[in-house]
Amino acid sequence: MGLLELANRVADEIGHDVPKAYWASFGKTNVKHYEVATRVELGELGDAAYDLAKDKLCVHRDRWCPSSVGG
Secondary structure: OOHHHHHHHHHHHHOOOEEEEOOEEEOHHHHHHHHHHHHHHOOOHHHHHHHHHHOOOOEOOOOEOOOOOOO
């Protein structure tokens, strides 16, 4: 099991986004952002765009939009 898979399982167990927990945010939305960013870094742009559309995430030039992944 990879780290993103493990993070996704933990986020599923939590069941909601946890903002500002120990100076970080964690949850399904955070994990999805890392999955998409990893696909972009690997050059899998089509898959990254599909993930953005499927989970209704949006991106501005300087920030991620709020979303409700899994919610």
